[in-house]
Amino acid sequence: MRCLLLFDIDGTLISSQGKAFAALLKAFRQVVGAEPPVEGFSPAGKTDPQIVSELLNRVATDHRKRNQLVAEVLAAYLETLPEVVKKPHVRLLPGVAELLPVLAENPQVALGLLTGNIREGAQFKLELAGLWHYFAFGAFGSDCSDRNQLLPYAWERAHQRFGVRFSPERTVIVGDTPADVACAKTWDAKAIAVAGHTFTAARLLPAHPDGVLPSLSPELFLPVCFSILSRAPLA
Template sequence: MSRPLRLVIFDVDGTLVDSQGDILAAMRSAFDRAGEPAPVREVILGIVGLSLDVAVARLAPQLPGDVHARIVAWYKEAYMGLRAETGVQASSPLYPHALETLKALHAVPETLLGVATGKSARGLDKLLEGHGLRSYFVTRQVADHHPSKPHPSMLRAALAETGVAPENAVMVGDTSFDMDMAQAAGIAGIGVSWGYHRPEALGAAREIVQDFRALPEALARIWG
């Protein structure tokens, strides 16, 4: 009897790659251009994973919508400039053992890989191309086409694209937004301890792993 198709969906920033340096620098630059004090590091990292317009509105609820829109545009400009200056691999390095784990999962015929991220399609494409990962992911869900996390739209689309049943899918992420999104979509969530939200914030996670190399065993436990 053949095994069913499985789908492992990854968040990007804080899960696959550590892009906090450029995120912090770009957000501080954008707030500076708006003539506003930038939020502190922990607050900025706390909104990573949300779509950018939602994130900026949450960071500066006292500002009007037109200023939010300008901060979003300035953030994108600064972020792209930083990435162009240093290159993707230096700007957003993969976390330890991420690549070998992706390769091992990708080598299993019944296992499909996907992405669900608050990044734009353009930003995700640049990142995957820079790390040579584009061919690994059969479904790529981005902020351009969906409501912000934790709305389950991204995961529902990934399931529909791949034909995988919810009980055979897992969302891997570092934030409460990822875990709440997974729960809303009816799929299991695996939290990672190395990202931008503290592990104790990942209350909706089925499991939390401390190292990328522990992911295959966590998947095996969830899927039996």
């Protein structure tokens, strides 16, 4: 295998049309007993634990119990997800249905996830979308609340799965927010940003991705991705 492609989920592969965030807010209400203060708040690019922690910062809670509350909210979230998010709510974003089979059939490509979703939430969403089987491994918000620290988890799991140590130059993170790009740049990996669903290209470019695309159409993604990788050493 010559390259590792790691995909974000929400806003990159799928949209739940706000239903997954609604499920998290419902769980927050149940556990914390307060209305989530979401005015001016965006979950884009954040890990699930980070989202809950930041919402807790906006309400009067005992900081000594913060980790416990985050864990309780996320456990409740996994229970509310099937109640709130149904199959018709989850739609594939443009190009995804065509791109993933092509990548999965390429023996030079290892496909994985790098997402702020906790693992069980990621699996639930992608199973509804019919995409979970494409990804043999991943790094998740349940591994670390800091998105910038997730890539080493993905590298280690890729090594366990394929017996390959992928270099930063042969690793591409694909996401829809500046946070996805920042994660890649933290480790000198490559980044492709997908504009349109969450951020415009103009808002993504200052993060300095290696490529910006309007969709994951194979006709757009494959030339850009492999052009980026062609400039990297094989070793």
